[in-house]
Amino acid sequence: MRGTLIYIGQRLVLIVFTVLVVSFGVFFIVHLLPGNAFVSDRVHGQALQILLHEYGLDQPIPVQYWNWLTGIVLHGSLGVSLYIRGLPITPLVLRELSVSAMLGGAALIITIGLGVTFGVLAAVRQNSWVDYLLTTIAVIGYSVPSFVIASLGILIFGQWLNNLTNGVIYYPEPWTGTYGTLAELSVPAIALGFYTSGQITRITRAAMLDVIQQDYIRTARAKGLVDRVVVLRHALRNALVPVTSILGPTVISIIVGSVVIENIFGIPGLGKEFVESIFQHDYNVTVGVFTIYAVLIGVANLGVDLIYTVIDPRIRY
């Protein structure tokens, strides 16, 4: 137990270090973009210099970064928006984070639930039509890009079936309401989670087929346990170890995919904000969102490593 806590501490230090490097890199790159934050205001000369000075943009980039960093550490503030001048962006980004987290969480549940269920069913019914059907769905899952599925989802549920669903699943631009309803959430969540669910199906199926050959499965059968208990309690638990190993990449894939999906559905989340802020030269928002992504990915990977210890008692840190 103590070893685990020390391990978590070490990993957290590593995450902080990674986030520092990533945020500086992004900070540096976005400030190198051609143009400046006030390019759309058509201000020039003296007036521009005054504006730049007001937001500290006339200072060298390392100094600007230092100011940005101290702002986070001392005040918990990601700075102010340069597009809507002077608006503190921390509350804005946090609200968008909660929207994205809901979408991403739903996508994660769908991808794991669907992937593991399909994988187990395909393995248990190996080489039957069930197996072929489910593996075909999995192949389609990771061959079709998420934006295609997203567009189809809008077309089918938002347009063609709009009368049937009574407008429950409908995507006006911009999205009304903060989160949308659960029904509205389901379509983008499936579009987002479908790709990775295909991969999880494949890995679960392969792991199950491997585990079912093991001696301890024979022991479980020799005890007289029913097939359901043998598969779920004895086989699946062991098969989840390799499945867990791709949860890290899965989370990353969902975060990356959310940037595309949120823009297609017009969901007011981090991904949409991220893209807009780049076009608007809203430096602080871009860097802030990117830094949050870095933290999320670091924590997700730590979480995955801790899940290992829950699934497999032989793994200890």
Add this chain to the structure above:
Amino acid sequence: MPGETLGLVGESGCGKSVTALSILGLVQRPGRIVGGKILFKGEDLVRMPVDELRDIRGRDIAMIFQDPLSSLNPVLKVGFQIDEAMQAHDKIPKDQIERRGVDLLKEVRVPDAARRANDYPHQFSGGMRQRAMIAMGLSNRPEILIADEPTTALDVTVQAQILELLRDLNEATGTSIMLITHNLGVVAGLCKRVIVMYAGEIVEQGPVEQIFESPQHPYTWSLLRSIPRIDADRRERLRSIEGLPPDLIQLPPGCKFSPRCPYRIERCFRDDPQLKEVAPSQEAACWVTMKRAYAEMGAATITDTRPGAASGVRPPKGVAAKVVDARTIDAAEGPVR
């Protein structure tokens, strides 16, 4: 027979384990039972529906396996895995299961049983794991315990402890034990009756002392001769049986042991011998039997045990080339002096 201890011996690949797995219907796909009968209390287990067979597994007939580490689920606590065997059947009252789990571990002499029940298999040593497997097997007080090479993966001192434990449990609980092994020493130490298998068939059976004293099948005789003796001449080479068991997909015609047998006669290549009584309560499937081998072929003094060496009979033309597995051709076609 209730309370009996039966040994099933033979080389690797003779079908010992498959026989045992067939009893409980645990043969892995693509393997399946194509025919025959396995009778348990007058019922044929081969033709029994899976649901009924499942009730027998672990309750009436329990089984323990060769490698206790791979046979225990690595992610579940040892105590839980034992309790689970009892939960699967209604033989033990539910409220007693947990206490009986710990008692069983005590019974198989796992020290500090109450605490160890909460450990995982990887925290157990090899011998302790096999004890836990035995505890699991005995949990429903089965009538038969099938032990498939229970000591092969263990070191020698632990082997002896496990065998002693099995013998004590057999005497204390009256559970019949069917011990599968290639180690005749283990059979001598534990079993009262022995069945010798070759190429998937029984070639000899009978009481242990009798079989060890006067084996009648040349295969049994060769196995016994292969045991290294501590009082043997130091310069003497270890004896083995020339060749390998046949490929079970391409069996030779006639007696399956004929390609390796020093005492074979012409008939052995033609007709498959059936089990018949060779002494009181002892049966062997052989046209020659060792009685005749001693009397006519000088088995007592034989040093050359290559195929056909004692009888001088070579396989008829065509037979060897057609069916004898490539691995055994050397042995079958070797020069006969």
